[in-house]
Amino acid sequence: MEGSNLKSAALLEQLRVHLASGAGEELVEKIGFVYQLNISPKRIGVDEEVFVVDLRKGVVSKGAYEGKPDATFFFTDDDFLAISSGKLNPQMAFIMGKLKIKGSISAAQKFTPDIFPKPSKL
Known part of the structure; x- marks a missing residue:
C-alpha cells in the first residue's frame, strides 16, 4: 500500500x-464482512494507519471505511503480522491485550489467517 x-x-x-x-x-x-484494521507501529492507538479489507466487494484499501465496518481491529504492526501468518492465535492475542476488537465478534471470528494468500517462495 x-x-x-x-x-x-x-x-x-x-x-x-x-x-x-x-x-x-x-x-x-x-x-x-467489512473489516477495518487500525495498525500502529509500536503501541496500539499511537500513530496508527487505517486499512479496510472489504470482503463484501473483495477489495483492500488504505483509509477509514465510509460507513460502519462489521468489525474493527486494533493491533501493532508486529502483532498483526504474527496473527495473519498464524504464529499468534487471535483469541490469545485478544486475551493478552495485543488485539482489540470493536463491532461484531461473530464477524471478527471469520477474519482468520486463511484469508491471506500464502507467501510465495522468494
Whole structure:
C-alpha cells in the first residue's frame, strides 16, 4: 500500500492483488464482512494507519471505511503480522491485550489467517 511505513502494508498489498485476481470471489461468498484494521507501529492507538479489507466487494484499501465496518481491529504492526501468518492465535492475542476488537465478534471470528494468500517462495 502506497505511503505506508508498516511491514503489514506489504501483506495487505498482496491480499489486495490476491482478491483482485478472482480468488476473492470465494472469500466474498464465504465471509461477506467489512473489516477495518487500525495498525500502529509500536503501541496500539499511537500513530496508527487505517486499512479496510472489504470482503463484501473483495477489495483492500488504505483509509477509514465510509460507513460502519462489521468489525474493527486494533493491533501493532508486529502483532498483526504474527496473527495473519498464524504464529499468534487471535483469541490469545485478544486475551493478552495485543488485539482489540470493536463491532461484531461473530464477524471478527471469520477474519482468520486463511484469508491471506500464502507467501510465495522468494
